[in-house]
Amino acid sequence: MSAAVSDRVTLVFRGVRAIDPALGLDATCDVVVEDGVVQAVGAGAGDALVGSERARVIDGTGRWLVPAFVDLHAHLREPGQEYKEDIASGLAAAAAGGYAHVCVMPNTRPVNDTRAVTELMLARAREVHGPTLHPIGAITVGQKGAQLTEMGDLREAGAVAVSDDGVCVMNAQVMRRALEYASHFGMPVIQHAEDHDLTSGAVMHEGAVSARLGLRGWPRVAEDIIIARDILLAEYTKSRYHAAHISTLGAVRLMREAKARGLEVTCEVTPHHLLLTDASVIGYDTYCKVNPPLREEQDVEALVTALADGTLDAIATDHAPHSPLEKECEFDAAAPGLMGLELCFGLLLELVHAGRVPLTRLLHALSTGPARIIGLAPPSLRLGARAELCLVDPELAWSPGQVTLHTKHKNTPFMDRVIRGKVLLTLARGEVVFDAVARGGSES
Amino acid sequence: MTPGAPKHLVSIADLSQAEALALLDSAAHFFELSRQPVKKAPDLRGRTVLNLFFEASTRTRTSFELAGKRLSADVVNISAQSSSTTKGETLRDTVATLNAMQPDVVVLRHGASGAAHTIARRSRAAVVNAGDGMHEHPTQALLDAFTMRRHLGSLSGRRVAICGDIQHSRVARSNALLLSMLGARVHFAAPRTMWPAVPEALGAPISDRLEPALEGADVVMMLRIQQERLGSALIPSAREYAKIWGLSLARLELARPGALVMHPGPMNRGVEISDEVAESPQAAILDQVEAGVAVRMAVLARAASADTALS
Numbered sequence: 001m002s003a004a005v006s007d008r009v010t011l012v013f014r015g016v017r018a019i020d021p022a023l024g025l026d027a028t029c030d031v032v033v034e035d036g037v038v039q040a041v042g043a044g045a046g047d048a049l050v051g052s053e054r055a056r057v058i059d060g061t062g063r064w065l066v067p068a069f070v071d072l073h074a075h076l077r078e079p080g081q082e083y084k085e086d087i088a089s090g091l092a093a094a095a096a097g098g099y100a101h102v103c104v105m106p107n108t109r110p111v112n113d114t115r116a117v118t119e120l121m122l123a124r125a126r127e128v129h130g131p132t133l134h135p136i137g138a139i140t141v142g143q144k145g146a147q148l149t150e151m152g153d154l155r156e157a158g159a160v161a162v163s164d165d166g167v168c169v170m171n172a173q174v175m176r177r178a179l180e181y182a183s184h185f186g187m188p189v190i191q192h193a194e195d196h197d198l199t200s201g202a203v204m205h206e207g208a209v210s211a212r213l214g215l216r217g218w219p220r221v222a223e224d225i226i227i228a229r230d231i232l233l234a235e236y237t238k239s240r241y242h243a244a245h246i247s248t249l250g251a252v253r254l255m256r257e258a259k260a261r262g263l264e265v266t267c268e269v270t271p272h273h274l275l276l277t278d279a280s281v282i283g284y285d286t287y288c289k290v291n292p293p294l295r296e297e298q299d300v301e302a303l304v305t306a307l308a309d310g311t312l313d314a315i316a317t318d319h320a321p322h323s324p325l326e327k328e329c330e331f332d333a334a335a336p337g338l339m340g341l342e343l344c345f346g347l348l349l350e351l352v353h354a355g356r357v358p359l360t361r362l363l364h365a366l367s368t369g370p371a372r373i374i375g376l377a378p379p380s381l382r383l384g385a386r387a388e389l390c391l392v393d394p395e396l397a398w399s400p401g402q403v404t405l406h407t408k409h410k411n412t413p414f415m416d417r418v419i420r421g422k423v424l425l426t427l428a429r430g431e432v433v434f435d436a437v438a439r440g441g442s443e444s
Numbered sequence: 445m446t447p448g449a450p451k452h453l454v455s456i457a458d459l460s461q462a463e464a465l466a467l468l469d470s471a472a473h474f475f476e477l478s479r480q481p482v483k484k485a486p487d488l489r490g491r492t493v494l495n496l497f498f499e500a501s502t503r504t505r506t507s508f509e510l511a512g513k514r515l516s517a518d519v520v521n522i523s524a525q526s527s528s529t530t531k532g533e534t535l536r537d538t539v540a541t542l543n544a545m546q547p548d549v550v551v552l553r554h555g556a557s558g559a560a561h562t563i564a565r566r567s568r569a570a571v572v573n574a575g576d577g578m579h580e581h582p583t584q585a586l587l588d589a590f591t592m593r594r595h596l597g598s599l600s601g602r603r604v605a606i607c608g609d610i611q612h613s614r615v616a617r618s619n620a621l622l623l624s625m626l627g628a629r630v631h632f633a634a635p636r637t638m639w640p641a642v643p644e645a646l647g648a649p650i651s652d653r654l655e656p657a658l659e660g661a662d663v664v665m666m667l668r669i670q671q672e673r674l675g676s677a678l679i680p681s682a683r684e685y686a687k688i689w690g691l692s693l694a695r696l697e698l699a700r701p702g703a704l705v706m707h708p709g710p711m712n713r714g715v716e717i718s719d720e721v722a723e724s725p726q727a728a729i730l731d732q733v734e735a736g737v738a739v740r741m742a743v744l745a746r747a748a749s750a751d752t753a754l755s
Binding site: 206207208209210211212213214215216217219283284324325328329330331332333 | 580
């Protein structure tokens with residue numbers, strides 16, 4: 001990503017399929033972005049600008065222009081583990097993935113449990129010409145599960161939610177107080193649902209594959225038991241609860257029931273839990289080690305159904321880059337996590353191509369859904385909205401191993417996957433932050 | 445297997461039935477040799493065997509060391525730290541370093557399941573898995589099958605009870621694969637706290653008591669119960685384990701008369717196996733140890749037989 005590619009130049013997306021599920025918009029037309037704002041949407045809206053010196057006309061034929069994405073869950077590793085990723089490389093990856101907003105988890109070194117760390121993250125992000133960064137503060141000091149953080153201070157500094165992600169808040173009393181206290185500041189509490197007593201030593205899903213491989217299993221019930229408890233606590237405290245990266249059919253059922261009862265609970269899913277099963281671990285591929293672990297076909301089925309019917313509010317990448325030291329080792333010793341910001345949209349478009357998830361649901365879960373959870377004005381094609389848009393080619397076939405990725409580490413089992421659909425251009429904060437549209441010819 | 449590719453033995457699944465039988469036949473030859481005053485064969489003269497043990501082991505390491513030396517190989521024992529990451533080196537670099545020393549065979553013992561698999565994928569030398577975590581211990585299964593065949597002949601239709609901590613046992617996993625391949629019928633017995641999450645995944649029926657597995661068994665294999673699992677959330681006490689899941693002479697009577705009693709060792713006498721059973725004429729436990737050297741000679745000879753010249 002080069003700095004200041006073409007900010008503030010008028011952009012004309014000519015004959016593009018403009019889709020914004022929140023507006024009920026799905027039309028092939030022109031979209032004009034001027035001064036960082038959506039100025040015109042409509043057939044022939046760009047006519048007057050064609051040939052104008054101040055306008056860059058981009059051919060939209062066969063392409064889609066959609067609200068840019070919002071990631072609720074990324075690990076950009078700064079401060080403290082910049083050898084894995086830093087805010088600049090992470091935001092560059094996010095821009096290439098179509099994101100206008102990225103929420104970063106607090107398991108940095110030191111943990112983001114104070115205003116100082118939140119401010120440092122935001123200061124770093126301001127130095128980068130990229131998507132907007134939103135820190136998530138820790139729930140407890142040092143993510144140790146005991147003392148609440150100064151959530152008022154964190155909120156004031158710019159945190160949008162609290163989470164001890166990577167660690168579950170095991171103590172029900174601490175969780176209860178966290179839900180109550182965070183509600184003062186309008187922040188959701190995001191839980192990493194894992195009963196650590198049930199997952200001691202676990203490195204993959206507990207099932208037939210773990211039995212054969214001799215790997216210690218992480219049973220579904222370890223996730224479900226926390227989500228069930230938390231739903232009850234959220235109901236009792238009348239607070240907002242968000243379950244991170246749900247992975248089991250039980251979690252889907254619990255969330256569906258809770259929503260049907262009108263509770264303010266939401267949940268997210270990762271692309272890998274929608275696409276892979278524990279069978280990927282056969283061969284002890286450490287790139288398939290992730291928390292929560294890859295589950296079974298019936299879980300994937302339940303998650304895809306939940307994405308299609310709206311039970312799942314958001315798709316979150318859980319982008320978690322790791323260096324070779326943490327991955328080129330024994331499966332037991334490998335760090336869990338895989339990178340995902342640049343691949344998420346293309347990978348999940350597969351579900352749309354296969355007719356399993358409606359495009360509008362996918363776009364909602366990538367943008368409007370997550371934006372609402374953190375109280376952000378959703379990216380939109382509405383006239384007058386700040387331009388946070390993403391131009392995609394839904395048919396372009398590519399493979400992550402054959403392009404230059406922006407993230408520092410390539411820990412993903414999708415490296416050789418042929419992906420159909422790619423982000424070509426991203427606008428965040430009204431500016432172009434990623435641009436892979438071929439220049440020249442009629443597009444110059 | 446592509447020509448010239450190393451002949452790893454990471455899992456029993458790496459062997460066809462014919463290859464397994466060929467290994468057992470060749471072990472019979474080495475078994476006789478080991479009973480001669482001069483026990484040396486020239487098969488691996490000039491070849492190098494690295495015994496790379498990331499996990500403490502006296503019995504298995506000694507068995508492999510003797511096997512290599514009786515085949516005239518140069519044998520080097522390396523005791524490594526418990527995992528690559530504790531020394532801040534990737535496993536890939538560890539393997540690359542070892543490869544550079546041009547060994548012909550690397551015998552690997554590791555506490556992590558899959559470690560042998562991971563190393564074999566990157567190793568030019570043939571990798572022989574001498575036990576990886578809870579996953580597999582293929583030479584143990586081969587020496588067990590060898591011992592059974594010596595006493596029983598063909599294993600076709602034979603009933604083998606494998607009793608104890610199935611979930612944590614690499615011996616159980618390798619034996620289930622090999623014995624089924626050789627036509628035997630395996631029946632597991634274990635307390636439910638020591639079952640694999642999906643027991644059917646190991647390809648044998650399982651009971652929560654010894655009795656159903658023992659009934660009519662030709663072979664009773666008792667697994668070692670790790671001391672640290674007693675008095676935990678898995679098993680309340682050695683006393684209760686011995687009472688319900690220990691092999692006593694009375695329980696052994698459920699098996700076919702003269703049934704073979706086996707144990708991979710070292711035994712916890714009085715816990716999983718009573719003194720009387722361990723000392724009974726039916727016990728083939730020392731036969732297993734003897735077979736171990738012969739089987740490992742056969743395995744090393746096979747591993748070194750592939751062309752390991754630099755490509």
